[in-house]
Amino acid sequence: MTIRHFTREQLEDLGIPPTDPDEIDFEEHLLADEHVTTLKYTALRRCIFRADDDGLTYAVKYEAPIDVGDFEVGDGPDDHGWYGDTVKADRVEPREVTVVRWEPVSEEGF
Numbered sequence: 831m832t833i834r835h836f837t838r839e840q841l842e843d844l845g846i847p848p849t850d851p852d853e854i855d856f857e858e859h860l861l862a863d864e865h866v867t868t869l870k871y872t873a874l875r876r877c878i879f880r881a882d883d884d885g886l887t888y889a890v891k892y893e894a895p896i897d898v899g900d901f902e903v904g905d906g907p908d909d910h911g912w913y914g915d916t917v918k919a920d921r922v923e924p925r926e927v928t929v930v931r932w933e934p935v936s937e938e939g940f
Contacts, residue, residue: 837915837916846860860877889919
């Protein structure tokens with residue numbers, strides 16, 4: 831797996847993390863923003879983006895606040911869960927993947 835380290839300023843210039851993951855269609859460098867898992871007080875997300883200097887695609891994980899309405903869940907994540915001056919990004923590429931999923935049997939199947 832190929833990795834690259836981005837400074838926080840580089841990611842901020844690219845709009846990462848997005849202010850609203852549902853609105854990334856309007857961002858030039860952002861390709862996707864995926865939910866990974868829910869932690870105790872935050873949501874772990876993965877942002878896919880194209881770097882402006884080399885044109886390659888990378889993915890970084892970050893923590894985002896959970897929107898649970900009026901329930902108190904504590905403060906949002908500190909620095910998106912990033913520690914240090916740089917953030918590790920994995921180089922990624924689009925790849926078609928077949929997934930097996932269990933579906934209910936239809937009445938016509940008998």
